[in-house]
Amino acid sequence: MSALSPPRRAAAGAVVWLWPGRALYAGPSLRLGPHSGAVACLAVGVDAPFTVHPTSGGELRARTALVAPRVRHQLTAFGDRMVFLYLDPGSADDRACRTCFTTGEEKILAGHRHEDDLLAQAAELSSRTPVPQVTAWVAKATGRARTWCADPRITAATRRLIDAGQPLPAAPLAAELGLSESRFLRLFRCGTGTSYRRFRLWAQMHRAARALAAGHNLTRAAADGCFASPSHLSTAFRAMFGLTPSALFSQNLTIRCLDPSPDAMPDAVT
Secondary structure (H helix, E strand, C coil): CCCCCCCCCCCCCEEEEEECCEEEEEEECCCCCCECCCCEEEEEECCCCEEEEECCCCCEEECEEEECCCCCEEEEECCCEEEEEEECCCCHHHHHHHCCEEEECCCEEEEECCHHHHHHHHCCCCCCCCHHHHHHHHHHHHCCCCCCCCCHHHHHHHHHHHHCCCCCCHHHHHHHCCCCHHHHHHHHHHHHCCCHHHHHHHHHHHHHHHHHHCCCCHHHHHHHCCCCCHHHHHHHHHHHHCCCHHHHHCCCEEEEECCCCHHHCCCCCC
16 A cells, blocks of 8 residues: 655644545534535534534434435534545445435435544544554445455546546546556456546546645646636535535645555454
8 A cells, every 4th residue: 555645734733634535524613604515425423422414404413324316415513523424425445334324214224323433533533543443434334444446447537537637537548558548447347446537527536636635726736636726626626525626625634544455454344
């Protein structure tokens, strides 16, 4: 497994770990207004419960909850610290995580079956937490380890996407690997648990985050991530996570971009 990218310096304990297909925030409660994100969000109240208010009506009070993508809601935290795990919608991680919850409706679930363990371990998450401990927490939260196809062509494709300096359409990459586009896309979903298009967007975010972690500004980060402009990056970021990069950076943030390779993934905890 490769080393972490250089972290953005932080004066306080807010940190984001980022993989393609996953992001994990641990730090001060973000005090967000009503919003909806393009990805599923597992919320954990580290030191106190929180409430989720869908704008359609109702209220759910919990210590752990999974909010589906595109559900407009407001989350009110009663404690000082929260953990948010963001998962690509429809991915194998997302589907497995949904089975870990015991109550709630389809769009907002509550009561993770490992809630006590997740709460205890979430309290220890910080910018100094060792990577294996972080990935083990994620495995317990999703109820699933990363399972990757043994096909080295898909491993090569994911690495190309992470390191690419320009957008890579599926067709030419499939041709480079000696595959038809349709066969390549099927193998890619099997190997990564998500679609090529969604993985490519996460890879762009991963590259932009690496630039920010190295201390570059939003303009450089947008260019490194193959976004058309800083506003394009901000719009995509807000659509994915439900808040702007500036709102996140106001938490004195540390960014850590983790290795997405198969040997970086822990075994599932059941």
